[in-house]
Amino acid sequence: MAQIPSTMRALAIPTYGKPSSYGVATIPTPQITQPDEVLIKVHAASVNPIDIKVAEGALKFAHKYKFPLVLGHDASGTIVAVGSAVDSLKVGDQVFTRVPGHDSGTIAEYCLSTVSATALKPESLSFVDAASIPLVGLTVLQVIRRAEAEIGGLKGKTAYVPAGLSGTGNVAVQLLKNVFGVKKVITTLSTGKIERSKELFKEGEGEVVYIDYTKENVSSAIGAGTVDFMFDTMAGAIDSLPLIRKGGSIVSISKTPSGEELKKKFASAPWIPVVVLNLVDQVNKWRASRYGVNYSYLWMNSDAKGLDELGQWVVEGKLQPLVGRTAKLEDLEAVKSGYNEVYQAKGGVGKSYTPFRSSTTSQPQPTNSFETLMNTAPAIKSTMSKSLTHAKIVARRSAARGHANHGWLDSHHTFSFASYHDPRFERFGSLRVLNEDRVAARNGFPTHPHRDAEIFSYILSGELTHRDSTIQKGKEVKEGDDFYRMKRGDVQFTTGGTGIAHSENNESDKPVHFLQIWALPWARGLTPRYHTKTFDEAKKREAFVPILSPLAAGKGASAEDEAAAVPALPGTIPIHADFVMAAGIISVGKKFEWTVGGESDAKAVVKSRSDRKVYIHVPMTNDGKSKIRLDSREDSILAEGDGAFVTGVQAGDVLSFESIGEVEAEVIVLDSD
Ligand SMILES: NC(=O)c1ccc[n+]([C@@H]2O[C@H](COP(=O)([O-])OP(=O)(O)OC[C@H]3O[C@@H](n4cnc5c(N)ncnc54)[C@H](OP(=O)(O)O)[C@@H]3O)[C@@H](O)[C@H]2O)c1
Structure with a gap:
């Protein structure tokens, strides 16, 4: 476990004042003194009007605040220490909280909360989105x-x-x-x-x-x-x-x-x-x-159970977190400007945040959901030859993705992930994570937990060994769903549900290249489940091969339905989301088509038929020699590593893909509600 430093940076004010007087200070890291407390390494914290009222001294008649006073009331982060009476949360848990104390703020690298005010963050919810919710x-x-x-x-x-x-x-x-x-x-x-x-x-x-x-x-x-x-x-x-x-x-x-x-x-x-x-x-x-x-x-109270309910509604798509602007703690002017906006109570949208992990931008981003991005990002211009005139296509260029090279792991992130954060790219429909990973030989992800997310790996080259935490290395019997050496063409799928722990290691002498994808499930607390399946390479060269489709029994599936695991599209892996994934390998000069919603013979595969969100990804499999043209649009050409957000489409619309590079192009379609 990482050491907890004795001091930390925080938005800590020396005396009462307005946002213009706020400053960042180095102060002692809070320590657990009560049995029910948890110490959280803060990843993101949000700004609320109450912070400003407290900072101005509006409540000083009622409470003697301790200075330097750390501002902020809600946060998301990782637990780094727990009090002696805490047994429902542990070190390493990713959580969100509305802190109950009057003197322990959250706009800091660490914050103190209590077990009854802290809930597990749904895995599919980003830290920034999670920090927006508690208060x-x-x-x-x-x-x-x-x-x-x-x-x-x-x-x-x-x-x-x-x-x-x-x-x-x-x-x-x-x-x-x-x-x-x-x-x-x-x-x-x-x-x-x-x-x-x-x-x-x-x-x-x-x-x-x-x-x-x-x-x-x-x-x-x-x-x-x-x-x-x-x-x-x-x-x-x-x-x-x-x-x-x-x-x-x-x-x-x-x-x-x-x-x-x-x-x-x-x-x-x-x-x-x-x-x-x-x-x-x-x-x-x-x-x-x-x-x-x-x-x-009504004066609100901190409440972990309420946070659980709110998290569930986010997972179910009933509550969309609304991010206003973000700023890094180091960028004090941007932090103060966020506070000023709340102070004036005009112009702001949703919540302001201060994320503490590296962010792609320190500039305020007047954006929340992907829809806003669609309105502000330059859309790929249409040409006369396009066929889906109502579709809007916005490219996500390879070089603009988040990138982290840890030596053993080289990862490109299409959406905010780990230390890469961009509020414009938090999710797209149910699609939450799309990482293109390369893991060096004899390296990998040791046993780690997942919950409440649908997580799948699509192997592009090399070998990746998946093991459930209950299977000891060397004691495997035969390859099955919970132990599997994945190769090209294989897909390993995990329903995190109430919680699983697994490892993914490259036990070979060559690097492994794969896509790691997460989707938001339609419910929390599902029964954990694995599926592994090989998809035929030759078939992918004929047309798009469906890989995932919704569990046919839908949201109300019984335990028997879950055990039967029948997908809406035969031959696919069932996913707990209104989501279809397909893969194709298009030879040069050939054209493939994808029917939005994965429809076949007008049979309804997906429940939400209008306003589908289709993400296209061209993996970096052919040394940069592949290229595709989307929807016949002369300026919608995607190279390797590029992706595209397609919106304004409905189930049954046909999207075309022409392979126009030097060599065949591998294409992944992620079609979401
Ligand atoms: N009792 C509690 O437990 C509790 C908990 C949370 C919040 N609160 C209090 O509740 C209030 C709201 O909090 P909040 O976080 O939602 O505030 P907020 O996000 O800071 O709200 C500011 C927004 O209100 C809009 N606005 C201002 N005057 C308006 C008006 N007359 N009609 C319609 N919209 C108007 C502004 O939008 P435009 O730019 O469009 O004008 C501005 O963006 C604050 O006073 C806060 O302290 C109390």
């Missing part, structure tokens, strides 16, 4: 649960969430419609954010009504007595009372807390502010009661 996610969840209890469920109801792209607002809109069955969510945004939010909120059930609060009169646009539940993110609760139906509920996170709430958080809060705050809260309650509305303030 806002838990707040929203606790508010929604209170509202449900007050008005007897939210199914089929109308909710009003001001500031739909704010940190809390975006999570609320997504959860209300995608998880809690709300029929209509009304939200307010400034002009520039309307289109962007339509993109983010288009998934799932429930209608979203967008109101431009800078142009329209919000109250007239909503109409009196039409809202069942208002989530008050912008301190507008009292002004909005006429909009709420009799018997409805307003839960505010943005007005002042009651004195009782304050005392729960700060036991030693003096009595005068407690009495005053109780009085103000009583007045708000009384004003609401005149409309027959229940008003309350």
Whole structure:
């Protein structure tokens, strides 16, 4: 285990002040002093308005903060030490947390949290995405649960969430419609954010009504007595009372807390502010009661169980983390600029982050999801000869991928992975990781754990030995799913589910070259499972050969269905995702076609048929001599190592690939919901 240094860098303020006065300091690394504590090496931490309020001294009447004060309340990272009473988490676990302490911040290389405030990060969720969730996610969840209890469920109801792209607002809109069955969510945004939010909120059930609060009169646009539940993110609760139906509920996170709430958080809060705050809260309650509305303030609590639920919804695609801008801790100006944006409470989108591991850019990236990239990146221009006129194709050039050469491992990352982080490339549909790896002879990945991810290796050349942790080297009986020496043409597939531990080693004298791919499963906690299969080289030279397709029994599969492991497309490995993978080897001058969604004879293979996301990858298998032309577009030519994001397509669309290099081209298709 790596040594924990005695000091660390942190965004630690020497005294109360505004963001312009923040600075990075070297301070002692926190140490575990309580049995329920965990020490986390922080990979990413996010910025919240409460950080600024604390830094300005807004709560100094209630608590004597210790200086230098480290800012930040939520983080993702790896556990490096645990207290004596911690048995559900261990050193090495990748976690996310909303720290419960008032004096232990997260915008630092290490942070302290407790076991009851820390949950395992779904493996498929990047550290940056994970750091965005704890504080806002838990707040929203606790508010929604209170509202449900007050008005007897939210199914089929109308909710009003001001500031739909704010940190809390975006999570609320997504959860209300995608998880809690709300029929209509009304939200307010400034002009520039309307289109962007339509993109983010288009998934799932429930209608979203967008109101431009800078142009329209919000109250007239909503109409009196039409809202069942208002989530008050912008301190507008009292002004909005006429909009709420009799018997409805307003839960505010943005007005002042009651004195009782304050005392729960700060036991030693003096009595005068407690009495005053109780009085103000009583007045708000009384004003609401005149409309027959229940008003309350909620102050969120740290909660590992809630984090588990939020993580599950992310894995299921019901909640998309919204990354605003990122900055490295070393780039203090960028960090302060992120804080300033939150301070002004204008213009920002989602959450700001401070990742501590190397990032490709220290410049703020006004981008979140891949859709934004599609809007900002130059699309490969169409030509007259293209056949899928509605498809948008954006290249991902080989040299622009993340690259790490550790000597024994040379890896190119299409998406953020390990120390490579680029918020524009976090995932594409269910596709989360695409690494092109070369492992030197007699080297490899020793036993390591996986959970809640579908992980597969596609061998391009050389040999890679896969072993489950329960199989000792030299004690293998015969090759099977859990022990296998993979060669070219083989695919080894792992459902991480509730957790497995395996190793992948090159036990030969030659390097091994392979693709390591991860997809997000449609549910967490699946039963772990391996599959290994060889795909015929000759068939790949005739047409695309399907390699993976969804488990035919779908999301509701029984234990028997899981054991039977029948894929939607015969001959493929079943994957727990609405995802199809195929591979082809196209000889020079030949043309292959891929039917989006892996359709054969109009048979539905995938559930989500519109808005498919198809990633094309040309592995570096032929010394750079292969090339393909996509969709007959003269300027959509991909060389080895290049990839392309194809969007705007639906199941049944036919995408063409011509091999136009000096030698045949190997092409991988990853077709996702
Ligand atoms: N009680 C708790 O436990 C708790 C927990 C979390 C947060 N909070 C509090 O809740 C509030 C919201 O937090 P947050 O993290 O969601 O904030 P945030 O992400 O910083 O929200 C800022 C966004 O709100 C939008 N906005 C500002 N005024 C608006 C208005 N009148 N109508 C519609 N949109 C408006 C701005 O967008 P435009 O650029 O479009 O104007 C801005 O991007 C803060 O006061 C925070 O301290 C409390």
